[in-house]
Amino acid sequence: MSxxxxxxxxxxxxxxNRVFLAPLAGVSDVPFRRICQELGAGLTYVEMLSAxxxxxxxxxxxxxxxxxKSENVLGVQVTGPTAAQVAHAVAVLDKQGFDTIDINMGCPVRKVVGAGCGSAFLKDPERISDTVMQSRAATQAPLSAKFRLGYTRENINVEETTQRVLAAQVDMFTIHGRTRSESYSTPCDLLGIQKGIEVGTNHSSRLVKVGNGDVFSYEYAEKMRLETGCDAVMVSRGALGNPWxxxxxxxxxxxxxxFEEWLDVVMRHLSYQEEHYGKNKLSAILARKHLLWYTKGFPSSKSVRDTLNRVEDLAQAREILLEYAKNVAKEYVRYTSSGSELSSQYDPKFEMDRTLDRGVGDEGMES
Known part of the structure; x- marks a missing residue:
């Protein structure tokens, strides 16, 4: 067994299992989570919420x-500008029946950081301690924190951050292997993750330690495990268009x-989209980004991608895909390169329409 x-x-x-889907803002909705769960994700999260x-x-x-109703295990993630607001939100989320609650201290988005949330925590260690301690008092559910190596490369504080969340009694933590100032073009720093995980290992054998960043393939997940000592991996961009x-x-x-396996999953995703959002224009618009990610990597897909990016109802999307399918052999394999090579060729998140990325919304997130 793997x-x-x-x-x-x-x-x-x-x-x-030990493969989790990250709480991706604007992405981790019910339809996408269901697809990822069916393809093996052990833990998924509601997208990041604003306290x-x-x-x-x-x-x-x-x-x-x-x-x-099919989601047997589901987590939720929250971020906020003050310890009291986050703790209040955790208490509310606890009553909603989520299986685990995560505090986001790593989101690098300017609007979020400007509001004192996400990666802004990394500049205020005392607030990290206060927030986790107050949140711990607000729930008996498994509590975790997700954070980065530091705010900038010159201010790495992953070991201190780890010590603080452990002292406040989290049950699990996730480390993303970049600083807030680093873009996705900067490779994930596995040594940086390892330093934080070592702190956790020395603290307690019961803690669950999760690695995150650049997980685009099994080979890289295994590399992360071996080089960091993590207990599990969290997949983010690697799942966009590739829930397999x-x-x-x-x-x-x-x-x-x-291609046949691919088409089956994409059609099922559209069915879940319709079930959750209904037969309306918004449902189709929210599906566009997924359709663009799904269709990356097939022959002569540019024209179909351009068309899918303008669809206004899901029936139209199905027709476009079925028509395209007539010209692709069922046994055609989507990528000829390995997942690790694919990750260096393109970043699927660059194709997100940020105006449709709901994320934490504008409520309380204006900088």
């Missing part, structure tokens, strides 16, 4: 907490879907 296909215990929560929006009982924020990455990592071998 290391990643083994169950793992986070406090009183048993997770079926301020929760305190205002913002309707859209509560809609983002939706959970499908969960199957690949838990099975411990490269996997590229045939």
């Amino acid at each position: 290391f990643f296909n083994q169950p793992i215990q986070v406090k009183n929560l048993t997770i079926k 301020v929006a929760i305190s205002y009982n913002n309707k859209r924020t509560f809609e983002m907490m939706a959970r499908h 990455i969960f199957k690949e990592i838990i099975e411990g071998k490269s996997f590229n879907p045939t």
